[in-house]
Amino acid sequence: MYERYQLVLHSRQFEDIRRSFLNGRAAHAYIIEGPAGAGKRTLSKLASALIVCREKRACLDCPDCRRALLGVHPDVHLYSSEKRISVKDMRGLIEQSALKPYEADYGVYIVENAHTATAEAQNCLLKTLEEPPGDSIFMLLALNAGQLLPTVRSRCRLVRMTGFSDELIFRQLQALYPGEEKCRQAAQMAGGNIGRGVALIEKRELWELAALAERLCAEADSLSAAQAAEMLRGAKDKMDELLPLLEERLIRAGDVKSLARLGYVEDAVRRLEENVNPALALDGLAYYFTKGDSKWQKL
Numbered sequence: 001m002y003e004r005y006q007l008v009l010h011s012r013q014f015e016d017i018r019r020s021f022l023n024g025r026a027a028h029a030y031i032i033e034g035p036a037g038a039g040k041r042t043l044s045k046l047a048s049a050l051i052v053c054r055e056k057r058a059c060l061d062c063p064d065c066r067r068a069l070l071g072v073h074p075d076v077h078l079y080s081s082e083k084r085i086s087v088k089d090m091r092g093l094i095e096q097s098a099l100k101p102y103e104a105d106y107g108v109y110i111v112e113n114a115h116t117a118t119a120e121a122q123n124c125l126l127k128t129l130e131e132p133p134g135d136s137i138f139m140l141l142a143l144n145a146g147q148l149l150p151t152v153r154s155r156c157r158l159v160r161m162t163g164f165s166d167e168l169i170f171r172q173l174q175a176l177y178p179g180e181e182k183c184r185q186a187a188q189m190a191g192g193n194i195g196r197g198v199a200l201i202e203k204r205e206l207w208e209l210a211a212l213a214e215r216l217c218a219e220a221d222s223l224s225a226a227q228a229a230e231m232l233r234g235a236k237d238k239m240d241e242l243l244p245l246l247e248e249r250l251i252r253a254g255d256v257k258s259l260a261r262l263g264y265v266e267d268a269v270r271r272l273e274e275n276v277n278p279a280l281a282l283d284g285l286a287y288y289f290t291k292g293d294s295k296w297q298k299l
């Protein structure tokens, strides 16, 4: 059951939270920021286990830790919504947080997609953060903390879920998929994102796109524009997934030519967002991608 927690359990981010609790310096509100798949929810679950653990250490073994991880502890509340978080949702949460915890010393309130909360909802939360109930701890999960009001941000401790090395991702994947041959390569292609590493192993289509990104980058100097265009066109309905993979691969390479190519990939992303004809955008990308510039020039 615990294999999937290993990466985050041993992360600097969790260690910081753990130490702050042990030293009595815990914050009453945290923002856990990071892209999808970065481990935000896992961190919030482990932190909630730490908070309610009867051993006071996230032993992951006592009934409190187990219930927290399973999402059934009466003092761990997870708010998750497909829609934007409205002021009504937020009021419900705040009313609940005013109640005493049932069993633990604190009630934990985890808000997923907190960055989608309306300004009104955030202002509502702000009042609680200004005068927090002493026995509630909030964890706001956000893709980008910049989308939260500065007044909310300033009252929370920010935890960024980034910076996992390929090696750490590899070890986590190995623990999850013992004997799986793709683990090493998936870790390299995951760009430090465990969710993507898992998806690469589980989703054949994503694996093939990553392999395509890998080939485009590795062979960019020898491919003709026509060859690159053909490769790109083969995945033209999957650009949402392919282009980020290309970007990550180029950032990882980090040499001047790769960074110039990165500029052209970003141009293509922008042009597709602006509804430029996809075939045109991809042909343009193929042309500049294979041209071998050492400096990106704005189109």
Ligand SMILES: [Zn+2]
Residues within 6 Å of the ligand: 049, 053, 054, 055, 056, 057, 058, 059, 060, 061, 062, 063, 064, 065, 066
């Ligand atoms: Zn425990």
